[in-house]
Amino acid sequence: xxxxxxxxxxxxxxxxxxxxxxxxxxxxxxxxxxxxxxxxxxxxxxxxxxxxxxxxxxxxxxxxxxxxxxxxxxxxxxxxxxxxxxxxxxxxxxxxxxxxxxxxxxxxxxxxxxxxxxxxxxxxxxxxxxxxxxxxxxxxxxxxxxxxxxxxxxxxxxxxxxxxxx
Numbered sequence: 001x002x003x004x005x006x007x008x009x010x011x012x013x014x015x016x017x018x019x020x021x022x023x024x025x026x027x028x029x030x031x032x033x034x035x036x037x038x039x040x041x042x043x044x045x046x047x048x049x050x051x052x053x054x055x056x057x058x059x060x061x062x063x064x065x066x067x068x069x070x071x072x073x074x075x076x077x078x079x080x081x082x083x084x085x086x087x088x089x090x091x092x093x094x095x096x097x098x099x100x101x102x103x104x105x106x107x108x109x110x111x112x113x114x115x116x117x118x119x120x121x122x123x124x125x126x127x128x129x130x131x132x133x134x135x136x137x138x139x140x141x142x143x144x145x146x147x148x149x150x151x152x153x154x155x156x157x158x159x160x161x162x163x164x165x166x
Contacts, residue, residue: 001149003061003069007083014047018070022050022059022152025141029114034154059141059152060091066107066150067091078158080125094123096130106138110151115139119153122161130161 008014020043026034034057035041035049050057056075060066071079071086079086079094095103102121110116119136136155140148 001061001143001146003150005069005087008047008051013044014051015070016043016047018059019043019047019050021141021143021149022057022070025152026115026137026139026154028142029139030117030137055154055156056158057152057154058091058094060150062141062148062150065090065092068094069150070152078125078131079123080127080129085126096122096124107151110138110140111148119155123158128162132159132161134158 003018006012023034035046051072053072054074056078057072058068058075059070060068067090068087076083076086106119117137119138120134122130122132124130133155134157136153138151138153141150141152143149
């Protein structure tokens with residue numbers, strides 16, 4: 001599957017087709033909605049809500065070395081990267097080199113089970129600032145015709161591990 005990596009906005013309906021994949025896969029595999037009013041809003045409104053949501057939502061493609069194709073505004077702020085940079089980043093670079101083996105094991109577990117909702121681990125922002133993700137849900141992205149085409153993650157809690165810059 002080819003993902004559109006242009007920044008979500010009114011002109012492209014906030015990437016509503018890609019967001020529909022994230023939301024439908026989450027509901028199918030996790031058994032609950034990712035957004036509170038998911039049944040009542042239009043696809044474009046849901047995509048707008050997800051892009052502006054206070055919790056972190058990221059997704060990468062299904063390539064051998066997966067690259068992010070979606071990061072809502074909260075994710076861009078946490079990872080200290082604008083849209084144009086984060087959607088070109090291989091997702092392995094969101095972890096420190098020593099944590100990449102742990103990340104690979106996590107992704108394999110998600111691939112096997114369809115989702116997990118207990119992930120915790122250290123991630124790194126573009127500045128090098130480290131933070132611990134707490135209780136993230138990670139799930140497969142399942143397209144009807146193609147099967148698993150990537151994975152997504154959502155979390156609302158993290159803990160800074162480095163002191164703020166002075």
